[in-house]
Amino acid sequence: MCGIAGIFHLETAKPVDPLRIERMCDAIAHRGPDGQGVWTAPGVGLGHRRLSIIDVAGSPQPMASSDDRTMLVFNGEIYNYRELRQELRVLGAVFQTDGDSEVILAAWQKWGPECLSRLNGIFAFAIYDLDARTLFLARDRFGVKPLFLAELSDGSVAFASELKALTAHPLLRREIDPLSIEDFLTWGYVPDARSILKGVTKLPAGHSLLLRYGSPMPTPRQWWDISFADRRKGNFEDLEAELLHLLREAVASRMVADVPLGAFLSGGVDSSSVVALMAEVSSAPVKTCSIGFDVASLDESAYARRIAERFGTEHRERLVSPDDFEAVDTLASIFDEPFADASALPTWRVCQLARESVTVALSGDGADEAFAGYRRHVFQHGEDRLRSVLPAMLRRPVFGTLGALYPKADWAPRSLRAKTTLLSLAADSAEGYARAISVTGPEHRNALYSADFKRLRGDYRAETLVTELMRGAPARSGLDRAQYADLKVWLPGDILTKVDRVSMAVGLEAREPLLDHRLVEFAATLPEAVRLRGKQGKWLMKRTMRRYLPDDVLYRPKQGFVTPIDEWFRGPLASAAGSIGTSAALARTGWxxxxxxxxxxxxxxxxxxxxxxxxxxxxxxxxxxxxxGVS
Known part of the structure; x- marks a missing residue:
């Protein structure tokens, strides 16, 4: 895993200052503490920071192809690179290293942009063709690896793994996009469709971009999408067997590394499944680590210890306490853009713990999105059944009125917190789901905004991103569309952003076997009753993993990686909460x-x-x- 940066001039072949590339790379040195490199030619410059995982002693970057016609900078891992190497050798390719970077170069030279569909991995890379004078940028299917882009005033395009590398460029304007504030207040993160800064974009997951010298900035091309339009047939036993095969393949392929490897273990279904399958193929005890909390109701460390004992792992754990709040400034700097998933704090701590003994850690991320594992999927499925029997002309006035009158009873038992459900039932399926996954609803946002900010925002509403995506999804049902939106918006914007930034901040590579694209494509074809049965999400996955895990781990209520910020803001952190209204940076904005x-x-x-x-x-x-440094 690494960090990349570069500059490409679209209009004139201006020389690129190597020191400028070097400064951009220095800003993301944490992503690659093991090496660095810069390469420039007329009109282009590429930079790289390396975290050595595969072919530790070789594969320096920027890397030239065997014929010196193309140059590569690459962040990620290609899990099937050995198979591709053999195929390309038969086709005449010559390799000088044992790593995956050179395989990407050879695949590009043989198949061009179509090489992307052959890559099984996580990646963001740039390939410059010296003869054609083109720069090809690509990002993996789910957006595990990030890639920021900015068009600059001198006619160049700059790109980098993190926003902080772009802000190291003196021509980048630091002006806030007000629509990103609407997005952030809605979702708790700035989705990939936008950036916090005007003029900065993110290459979407599953997209590529081919820049040509002398041509204007093109539109990204989608090279991969997930479809929920088809349904797989077969009995439970056949589906279980296929799923188990895919799970085993996904985990085993991500255990290839030339450095120490381990796993995050929360004690939940997903991380426990990954650890079980790792233990099945590992000749040595799997190294696992977990984080606990000083709030007993949120602490799952006992379950993690139980799984560790079951599979004989080499287990380590650490406690998160209110004192960790002192690290909030560091946490904010890790993300650059505002990021309010509070689980980032314990995720960062578990990455720090893991890095003490390993360089690569496998996680359980992705299963909830692929197999319908969130509580909101259960609600969405049930609400859509009600929508199917009650016409909108009845639902909207009845449930809309009840929802408006019902109090926002955060203090009440979960069964009595009906306001969101009532408002959701008043809307159609897409509108209801967008409301369900938002952190701050439209009414609450409007009450916080100043009149000036409302004028800046205009007619834009953040929920439109999700509603339009769901309505155009290749899907059959509301549950399909909800999962599609999760995979396209929530997963890259929140979950994968969180894991990438905090793991890279400590020089740790995180791998997500449950996001193997073959596994997710299989899950998308499963009948709804196999994904979600009654109130039980991930039904087939849990059934499949019963041969490894006890029922009280598989079927206990989903906890999630929750940080006890509720108690913190009423206790040791109450003063920080009380000063929010007069916070300097927020006050200066006038928003x-x-x-x-x-x-x-x-x-x-x-x-x-x-x-x-x-x-x-x-x-x-x-x-x-x-x-x-903006307002």
Missing amino acids: FDPRSLSKVAEAHIQGRANNSRLLWQLLMLDRSLEGL
């Missing part, structure tokens, strides 16, 4: 009504509402703005 912010904090501290997620959003936004 929010200070009195509304103060009321949010006061209601939470006094226990009248649970506004912890919103307070965390506002705090992370404030610290991110300070770090970016």
Whole structure:
């Protein structure tokens, strides 16, 4: 795993200063502490920071092809590179290294952009063709590896693995896109469809971009998509056998490394499944690590220990406490853009723990999105059944009125928190799901915004991203469309961004076997009743893993990697919550009504509402703005 950066001039072959590329790479040195390299030619410059995983002693980058016609910088891992190497050798390719980077170069020279469909891995890379004077940029299917882009005033395009590398370029303007604030308040992150800074974009997951000298900036091309349009047939036994085969293949392929390897273990279904399958093929005890909390109701470390004992792993754990809040500025700087998934803090801590003994760690991310494992999928499925029997002309006035009148009872038992469900039932399936996955709903956002910001935002609403995606999805049902939106928006924008940034911040490579594209494509064809049965998500996966895991691990209520920020903001962190309304960076923007912010904090501290997620959003936004040096 590595960090990449570069500059390409579209209009004139201006010389690229190697020091400029070097500074961009220095900003992401944490992604590649084992080596660095810069290459320039008229009109182009490529830079690389290396974290050595495969072919540790070889494969320096930027890397030239065997005929010196193309140059590559690459961030990621290609899991089937050995098979591709053999195929390309038969076709005449000559290799000088034992790594996967040279395989990408040879595949590009043989198949061009079509090489992407042959790559099984996680990647963001750039290939410059010296003869054609083109720069080819590509990103993996799910967006595990990031790639930021910016068109600059001198006619060049700059790209990098993280935003901080682009902000190291003196021509990048640091002006906030106000629509990104609407996105962030809605989702808790800035989705891949936008960036916090005007003029900066992200190459979407499963897309490529071919830049040509003398041609204008093109539109990215989608080279891969996931389809829920077909349904697989077969009995449970056949589906189980196929799923188990795919799971084993996915895990085994991600255990190839020339450095120490381990796994994150939370004690939940997904990470426990990965560890079980690792133990099945490993000749030595699997190295596992987990994080616990000082709030007993949120602490799952006992389950992690139980799985560790079951499979004889070499297990280590560490506790997260309120004192970790002192690291919030560092956490904000890791992400550059505002990022308010509070589980980033324990994820960062578990990455630090893992890095003490391994360089690669496998995670359980991706199964919930692929196999319908979230509680919201159960609600969406049930609500769509009700929508199918009640016409919209009845639902909208009845449930809309009830939802508007029902109190936002955060303090009540979950079964009595019906406001979101009622408002969701008043809407269609796409609108309802967009509301269900939002952190801050439209009514609440409007109450926080100042009049000036509402004018800046105009008619734009963040939910449109999800509703339009769901309505155009290759899918059959509302559940299909919800999962499609999760894979396209939530997964790259939240889950994968979180894991990439915090793991790379400590020089650790994280791999997600449950996001093997063959596994996810299989899951997308499963009948709904096999993905979701009653209130039980991931039904087939859990049934398949019963041969490895006990029922009380497989079927206990889903906990998630939750940080106890609710208690923290009412206890040792109450002063931080109370000052949100007067925070310097937020106050300078003029985007929010200070009195509304103060009321949010006061209601939470006094226990009248649970506004912890919103307070965390506002705090992370404030610290991110300070770090970016903008207002």
